[in-house]
Amino acid sequence: MRELKYCPHCRSKLKQRPLEGMNRIVCNRCGFIEWENPSPVAAAIVLLRDEVVLVRTSYHLSEGTWGLPGGYVERGETAEQAVVREIKEETNTDLELIGFVGTYSLRKKDINLLYVVFWGRTRGEKLRPGGDVHSVDLFAPEEALNTVGETSLSGQAILDWMRLTQGVRRDVQ
Numbered sequence: 632m633r634e635l636k637y638c639p640h641c642r643s644k645l646k647q648r649p650l651e652g653m654n655r656i657v658c659n660r661c662g663f664i665e666w667e668n669p670s671p672v673a674a675a676i677v678l679l680r681d682e683v684v685l686v687r688t689s690y691h692l693s694e695g696t697w698g699l700p701g702g703y704v705e706r707g708e709t710a711e712q713a714v715v716r717e718i719k720e721e722t723n724t725d726l727e728l729i730g731f732v733g734t735y736s737l738r739k740k741d742i743n744l745l746y747v748v749f750w751g752r753t754r755g756e757k758l759r760p761g762g763d764v765h766s767v768d769l770f771a772p773e774e775a776l777n778t779v780g781e782t783s784l785s786g787q788a789i790l791d792w793m794r795l796t797q798g799v800r801r802d803v804q
């Protein structure tokens with residue numbers, strides 16, 4: 632996120648000061664506050680039979696690395712609607728949502744995102760990459776975890792999902 636220098640409303644020079652528990656960029660003239668709220672992203676752990684769908688994107692945040700499919704929530708959309716739409720775009724399959732996994736915050740340099748992660752399944756046998764995605768593949772859950780890395784955001788979500796679904800995963804396939 633490029634730091635704002637001038638107020639978008641009155642063009643005065645912006646200042647930094649503590650406000651509601653954080654240092655924030657504010658305009659002392661008109662009262663504008665740059666809250667820097669994160670953008671919501673919806674993603675999912677998608678099962679096809681007993682394997683997890685991972686995608687590789689050409690998107691600059693994750694160039695060349697595997698991760699969970701998903702994308703930005705559009706205006707007027709719920710996270711549930713967004714994740715179904717994104718999975719269709721990125722993998723050409725219909726996601727049947729089963730449950731919620733958790734939310735994850737990603738904040739570094741110019742990245743300021745809140746991931747909302749669901750899990751579900753697809754019966755689509757014809758996985759095909761689309762949109763920003765250039766590869767789609769299936770991985771056994773443990774293999775998916777190793778591929779994305781336990782410390783990555785996708786890895787944290789996969790770990791939480793494994794804990795959450797221990798013992799029930801087999802029943803939904």
Ligand SMILES: [Zn+2]
Nearest residue numbers: 638641658661
């Ligand atoms: Zn101002």
